Amino acid sequence: MAAVPTDKANALLASLRAVTSRFDSSAVVGDEELAAAAATMRDLRMVLTEFPSLPPTSVPHASAVEQQTIARSAFEQACLLAVRAGDGAALERAWSQLVPFYGDLARALGPSADKPRVAGLYLLHLLVSDKLAEFHCEMELLSEAERAAASVAFPALLEARMTEGAYNRVLEAASSPPSSLFAPMVAAISAAVRDDAARCAQASYRSLPVDAAAAMLHLPSATALREYAAASHPDWKFESAPAAAGAASSTTAAAAGPAPRKAGPRVVFPASSASLDAIPAVPVIERTLQYANDMERIV
Amino acid sequence: MSSSAAAGAPKVKPDEASKPAPAAPLTVPETLKYHLELIERSIASKDPSLVQRVLRYANHIRKHIRTAELLEFVSSNIGNGEAGAAARALLEAAAALEPAAPAPPAGTDDASPAQSSSSSSSAAAAAAASDAKAEKPAADADAKDVPKRKPVPLTADSAPERAMYIGLLVAGVAARLGMWEPAERHASDLVQAALQLSRRTLDPLAGRALQLMGLAAERNGHLPALQPMLLSIHRTASLRHDTCSQAVAINLVLRGMLLQRRYLPAARLIEHVEATLPLDSSAQLVRFLFAKGRVLSISADYPGADACLTQALRKAPASTGTGFKQLVQKHSIVVQLLRGIVPERVVFAGIAGSDGGDPDKRMAAALLPYLALTQAVRRGDVEAFTACMEAHRSQLEKDSTLPLVQRLRRTVIRSGLNKITRAYSAIGFADIASLLGLDSAMDAEFLCAKAISDGVIRAELDHDRGCLIASAAEDVYATARPKEEFHRRIEFCLDIHTDAVKAMRYPPGAFKKDEAALMEARQREDEEAAFAKAIEEHDVFGEEDEEDEDEMDM
Numbered sequence: 001m002a003a004v005p006t007d008k009a010n011a012l013l014a015s016l017r018a019v020t021s022r023f024d025s026s027a028v029v030g031d032e033e034l035a036a037a038a039a040t041m042r043d044l045r046m047v048l049t050e051f052p053s054l055p056p057t058s059v060p061h062a063s064a065v066e067q068q069t070i071a072r073s074a075f076e077q078a079c080l081l082a083v084r085a086g087d088g089a090a091l092e093r094a095w096s097q098l099v100p101f102y103g104d105l106a107r108a109l110g111p112s113a114d115k116p117r118v119a120g121l122y123l124l125h126l127l128v129s130d131k132l133a134e135f136h137c138e139m140e141l142l143s144e145a146e147r148a149a150a151s152v153a154f155p156a157l158l159e160a161r162m163t164e165g166a167y168n169r170v171l172e173a174a175s176s177p178p179s180s181l182f183a184p185m186v187a188a189i190s191a192a193v194r195d196d197a198a199r200c201a202q203a204s205y206r207s208l209p210v211d212a213a214a215a216m217l218h219l220p221s222a223t224a225l226r227e228y229a230a231a232s233h234p235d236w237k238f239e240s241a242p243a244a245a246g247a248a249s250s251t252t253a254a255a256a257g258p259a260p261r262k263a264g265p266r267v268v269f270p271a272s273s274a275s276l277d278a279i280p281a282v283p284v285i286e287r288t289l290q291y292a293n294d295m296e297r298i299v
Numbered sequence: 300m301s302s303s304a305a306a307g308a309p310k311v312k313p314d315e316a317s318k319p320a321p322a323a324p325l326t327v328p329e330t331l332k333y334h335l336e337l338i339e340r341s342i343a344s345k346d347p348s349l350v351q352r353v354l355r356y357a358n359h360i361r362k363h364i365r366t367a368e369l370l371e372f373v374s375s376n377i378g379n380g381e382a383g384a385a386a387r388a389l390l391e392a393a394a395a396l397e398p399a400a401p402a403p404p405a406g407t408d409d410a411s412p413a414q415s416s417s418s419s420s421s422a423a424a425a426a427a428a429s430d431a432k433a434e435k436p437a438a439d440a441d442a443k444d445v446p447k448r449k450p451v452p453l454t455a456d457s458a459p460e461r462a463m464y465i466g467l468l469v470a471g472v473a474a475r476l477g478m479w480e481p482a483e484r485h486a487s488d489l490v491q492a493a494l495q496l497s498r499r500t501l502d503p504l505a506g507r508a509l510q511l512m513g514l515a516a517e518r519n520g521h522l523p524a525l526q527p528m529l530l531s532i533h534r535t536a537s538l539r540h541d542t543c544s545q546a547v548a549i550n551l552v553l554r555g556m557l558l559q560r561r562y563l564p565a566a567r568l569i570e571h572v573e574a575t576l577p578l579d580s581s582a583q584l585v586r587f588l589f590a591k592g593r594v595l596s597i598s599a600d601y602p603g604a605d606a607c608l609t610q611a612l613r614k615a616p617a618s619t620g621t622g623f624k625q626l627v628q629k630h631s632i633v634v635q636l637l638r639g640i641v642p643e644r645v646v647f648a649g650i651a652g653s654d655g656g657d658p659d660k661r662m663a664a665a666l667l668p669y670l671a672l673t674q675a676v677r678r679g680d681v682e683a684f685t686a687c688m689e690a691h692r693s694q695l696e697k698d699s700t701l702p703l704v705q706r707l708r709r710t711v712i713r714s715g716l717n718k719i720t721r722a723y724s725a726i727g728f729a730d731i732a733s734l735l736g737l738d739s740a741m742d743a744e745f746l747c748a749k750a751i752s753d754g755v756i757r758a759e760l761d762h763d764r765g766c767l768i769a770s771a772a773e774d775v776y777a778t779a780r781p782k783e784e785f786h787r788r789i790e791f792c793l794d795i796h797t798d799a800v801k802a803m804r805y806p807p808g809a810f811k812k813d814e815a816a817l818m819e820a821r822q823r824e825d826e827e828a829a830f831a832k833a834i835e836e837h838d839v840f841g842e843e844d845e846e847d848e849d850e851m852d853m
Binding site: 103197201206209279284287298 | 563597702706708741742747748749750751753758760761762763777782789793796
């Protein structure tokens, strides 16, 4: 049997770790360093092809455990690099390569120090890509201890708050991620959360003071709110004074409500379409014809 | 041999005891001999349904088989081959474990000691056994058959089937007494033998052996490790159109995956297999639906999960499989709560289905933690819900419903919000927060906004006054919702019809009489068509005629 090049792999791994360990802190990692790290990763993958004991072939060997440990660390580093580069597809690929090491081989290899970090990043990625089914399934596979780790508890908390609808809590939690690696994904989530919050506000309020609306959507100022509305909700109208009868153009209710309104600029939401009230004729006809067809077939 | 005064404890089933028996009840060895004759007839007539019937009978008597009787039966029927030796060794080991059989008085007293002795040893296996072998209903009537046929000679043709059947009984006895490792070895030997012989008449027996092997492997803790073998059995079974083993193998693989909580691979497997899953065994179908329901509920597809679990409950056998039905009912309750539907009170009294039936005390007792949870959810009381969840945590973990219950917090809050909206016409956010146990008025405001946008409550928020204004209740019948409800129910009925048509099985030769008539009718049709065509051709005068004549000249 040819000698297994574990030493070479270990050396490459060490140089990768030197780079990725600085991802967590806010130390600046230059582009050339990242490119160099990517090249090292490629070399490491080529060395790994010479390991005989990796799944799925898993030829038994004296150094099998060492090979598998090295491979697991290598794929974890690949995940970290992918996150830093913002490459979601590469992250998913690297995670899918990690799955056998975290599953069947976990008992033989012992716990991995990097697993909570990598798992937390992957879960957050699933959350950002709105893959909630996979999110829940992956959460099930983690043990209680792993779920308690800060990196994993972070996306779990975000998910819980998002389904509850407490968007203020989401944005609050999002402002303190466990490490700066999470930052880009957190920004993506904040954007999604903002869209959700805007939709909820539109459905529930007739109009809001502009400052309150900006605070609710976690936008820094009224101008930011106007920009946001112009970009994604062009049907929102802005008024600068309390609605007088006839001056408001888009509210459906004639009465502005007996409450004293705060003076100042307000954003007025369009009335929600009465989707539940109308009974659409064509679908009813189609369905009835379908029932007649089925009855004819059966009887 | 067929006299009913043979030695051995007369077997009296509890429900037969109260009736005057039309003839003397059969002893266990006689019953088994009758089964072997049935198997023989099945092979001779190539009718697989007789083998299914034998398996149903076996379900009835397996609790009453004494090892001594079975030992005798094995020696006289299998002979001294190695299969027989293995079976005998197993039985002798089992006899040591078995509690002493009671002295057999004739008459009705026999029912209770037989029940109590077998119930103590089968208490451990009862849940498992009812899990493993769900009976088909109305089989009671079959078992009371006292056969007045002349004994059928047993030929060598049916030898493998008979050996397999006896092997099944032996493994079943071992399983009943809790000897899981020998049972698993024995069952897996049977499965391998069936795979090699590849006889279609062995299929139901092989399927049963596979199920027993899976059950024993689970007790021994290594069901997931069997997955590669089970998948290869599935492949072979699909190639041979062996529907029994196919369904059993897939169900065992899924069960192993769910034990390891590998929901994503399970979901992918279900997706691939579902289209071609054979539907003829309702016991296997029900297990598959339960697995699918569990996977869907973890993936947060609650409407799909609800549909699967309710279907599983409806199709579950009426008289057995109580452990299974309890588990499915628990999952179904939690999934319905997650959808925002509160299950009806009769469900917790143990009545399956709302069309009445006797309340089942054991089911009601098993569902008590879930009743407490449902009450907390319905009241919208977050503290009570959390307290209840902590109190019953170990039970929920055992039922593997804990992850789902942990997601119920949102439902509790929503249901509380619903009640508030119906009770108040306007209420401030601070009050809502204190009623629901939330941390701040801002939280309450966001929650209400989300609930309104999800359509859970109909209200409006007023930020300036800091309150929620409930809208008037809408007239549901003026909307499209009744149409949707009707459509759902109609679709369900149509699905039942389609499934029933797909699952129909006709005995071979059912349509032979009709075939002659069919052929005749077809011939007549052909003649008529030819006649009509001929008329058409000669009907058109003029050019056509001349062309025809030209052609005829050539």
